[in-house]
Amino acid sequence: GAVVSQHPSRVICKSGTSVKIECRSLDFQATTMFWYRQFPKQSLMLMATSNEGSKATYEQGVEKDKFLINHASLTLSTLTVTSAHPEDSSFYICSARQDYRGAAYNEQFFGPGTRLTVL
Amino acid sequence: AQTVTQSQPEMSVQEAETVTLSCTYDTSESDYYLFWYKQPPSRQMILVIRQEAYKQQNATENRFSVNFQKAAKSFSLKISDSQLGDAAMYFCAYGTGSNYQLIWGAGTKLIIKP
Secondary structure: OOOEEEEOOEEEEOOOOOEEEEEEEOOOOOOEEEEEEEOOOOOEEEEEEEEOOOOOEEOOOOOOOOEEEEEEEOOEEEEEEOOOOHHHOEEEEEEEEOOOOOOOOOOEEEOOOEEEEEO | OOEEEOOOOEEEEEOOOOEEEOOEEEOOOOOOEEEEEEEOOOOOOEEEEEEEOOOOOOOEEOOEEEEEEOOOOEEEEEEOOOOHHHOEEEEEEEEOOOOOOOEEOOOEEEEEEO
């Protein structure tokens, strides 16, 4: 199956700093990428959907200026947590999909996640 | 709006036994997909099985099978011959159309007793 990587897998930062998380599709072109946040023992919460070359579409309640998403190429999307605070500590997961026009179904592939801890 | 409900926060089963995880959903669409994902302690999401709503036949992948009841909007996962490696969080998810966003259930933690 297709492989999606995330970097870094773990990051610890001080409050007030910005952190960038990369999501790469290694062996396919990701037309669409999704960013999720997962709190301990909870389900995935969709934060935003990004299409290559377009602005990301954010879910209600997600601060656009706080969580900057850039989908600059068909293999790379980045999530930047700006001026991070302890409440931003969480597990962030990306997923990627190659959309085939006319296809009934396009599978989503998940990255291994990034654990962010803000001190 | 579509919703996915997993009413079992936690289930446990003896190794080698069979366990069924429940999932119900609500939608007004007639064409959609249903998924079961596994999230082991590594946190990597793994697709276990997928069901197309237009297919009457229940999907099967080795020890994993589903009971898809479209009229009842029910989509349960049966794991046969449970193994220690099956211990994980299991999430039921729904998607519609080729450009779907997944709608997730709350998850069920599966514990395998040796």
